[in-house]
Amino acid sequence: MEIALIGNPNTGKTSLFNNLTGSYEYVGNWSGVTVEKKVGVFKNNIGHLIDLPGVYTLNPLSRDEGVVTSFFLNESVDRLLNILDASQLERNLNLTLQLLEYERPVLIGLNMIDVANKRGIQIDVSKFSSLLGVPVVPVVARSGKGCDKLVDVISTKSVEPAKKNLVYYGKEVEAAIISLSKEIEGKTEQSLRFLAIQYFEGNEQVKNYLHTITDSVTLSKIHSALEAELQNRYNSKSLSNFIYLKRKETIDKIVAEAAVKKSTVVPLSEKIDMIVTNKFLGIPIFLMFMYLLFMLTFDWVGTPLSDALDALLTGPVTGFFESALTTIHASAFIHALIIEGLVAGVGGVLVFVPQIFILFFFISLLEDSGYMARVALVMDRIMESVGLNGKAFIPMIIGFGCNVPGIMAARTIETPKERLLTILLTPLMSCSARLPVYALFVGAFFAGHRALIVLSLYVLGIVVALILAKIFSSTILKSETSLFVIELPPYRMPQFQSLWRSTWDKAKGFIRKAGTFIFAGSVFIWLLSYAGPGGLDVDMDHSFLAMIGGVIAPLLAPIGFGTWQAAASLITGFLAKESIIATMNIIYFVPNDSSLQGLLANYYTPLAAYSFMVFILLYIPCLATTATIYKETGSKKWTVFSVVYALFIAYVLSLIIYQGGKLFGLV
Amino acid sequence: MFTSFKAGEKGKIVDLSHVNHLVQRRLLDLGITEGTEVCVKCVMPFGGPIMIESCGQCIGIRRKEAVQMEVVKV
Incomplete structure (x- = not known):
């Protein structure tokens, strides 16, 4: 049996989905967090549950909403499960009445009765059910209360609407x-x-x-x-x-x-709003929050954890592999492949898992608490002045975690031009995969100002995106219509369980990549560095990798890092940004990240290191991001454009920073 | 004029026909139409958006759209 879950945005649809299917889903709080069609299996195996994006009506405005309408037109579904927000009945019923006209069995889950009660609204459930002619089950989607009853009704009762033509149109x-x-x-x-x-x-x-x-x-x-x-x-x-x-x-x-x-009292949510969306404090509060995020990720919690993990990997783990290889009398080739290739490459990336978890945790917190929509509101004025709207800020913040879901989140933007612009600019947001590179370089060159230097890169990404938005929107992507109407959902205390779920859901991708992409890439890079025209086990400077890097190196000389090592790691960075670190660990074969930092001082000046980081920040969307851009825009032209403009901007900015810095006597 | 409202003041929407068509549609989706009572929650600085409340839900709209809404104080 196929059952589609449908309802207004912010009605607890995704929480209900999680509770009914028990699957690891993504739970969010800003309008349109469900950007893809997701299917889960009911806990008691009665059928499939399809999670549709939140919509107010079946008459679509954005592409996200179009997904729902096309689902209704082109696919067959056995039952509809409509979730309603009891505190906003009128608005929610507008969709319900359209669903009833669709003439498929409908079942209603009435959520947020507690919120409704607090607002002084009392609902007579059985009366409500008989008026609509379909079963209505009260649920608390967040805690899962009432879900058993819901499943029971879905699987046993015939939910054929008892009343036809509920609305008489004259x-x-x-x-x-x-x-x-x-x-x-x-x-x-x-x-x-x-x-x-x-x-x-x-x-x-x-x-x-x-x-x-x-x-x-x-x-x-x-x-x-x-x-x-x-x-x-x-x-x-x-x-x-x-x-x-x-x-x-x-x-x-x-x-x-x-x-x-009955008459109402002011809910807490509105009191909080008076502060966070305050006239003058709104933007400073947001910046404060971001600063806190960076301090926690890089200084207070993340770095000590990463250091501990690094010590574990280079000490006991490497020792374990060494002794295991010696015991089985592995050949010198295998020994080198595992220790110099895999442990150095994959391990060098895994070290950053704690920092990435912290970053994703805070992004989930932003989404689940309802603050994200406020950020969009606070930022709208700035975004409007560059030809975007406040909603574009949400994909960009998600892009800090990973550009791929960020680009997909752009679907909630109603106007096509603004959406395309957001897709093109989201890759400039510094994703978590670029973070290991910064962490390594700030550790080597800017140890006293870690968080500040990294924050400067994130801000640079945003500033460049805003400037380019202005340029693009007034030249190649002109549009007259801009739409900004945003629902600000009430604040909700995030539940630890759902926070952990969505953090894990996002961060596991990073670990999986380390096990697959980075693993294979490390072997390949190591082979290229191990072999050369002169045969195997050559001096690294005469390897194939050095030759390939050497071709590009002269181009990079004006921006401060014209070495074949830098060029080679940049090439691998296209596959995944964190493989830059894996490659460097292999090239400068060193036992751990801290000795790599010491070694880097011989190859980079602090100025060149900053220029390198800026280049990494901007130079190219990674392979997965490029594929997503192509999927979302459906245009080869725009995909190529997104790669080319990024490369151009990265080179120009690095050139300005490096050459400009030298003029001012920085080194 | 809606934009002359201060935070906390209430009004009733009289006419939305001058507002951008898409914005009208979206407001309608949110249950805001002629005759709806709204309360201005806060006004962002530098010509930024305003936040309005209607039936317990908060919505952000741009100042330039708010200007086109005809609202009378209640």
């Missing part, structure tokens, strides 16, 4: 629904009434769908005749507005009968 519209239904009868498997009403509402996707199965002229004749009639008779603004008002009438009637409202 005799003119009803007559037009019948005549349009006649046109498409027998040509589609979907509900005719649903298609007709959505068509009249101006749903573009339904319109395109209908045009593929029947004559478009006849349809638009019915539409305009109806609109004209309504205008004459009722002086209605538009057909879609007329339908909306009819639906609202029904909703008001249902709510009046099933819910009682």
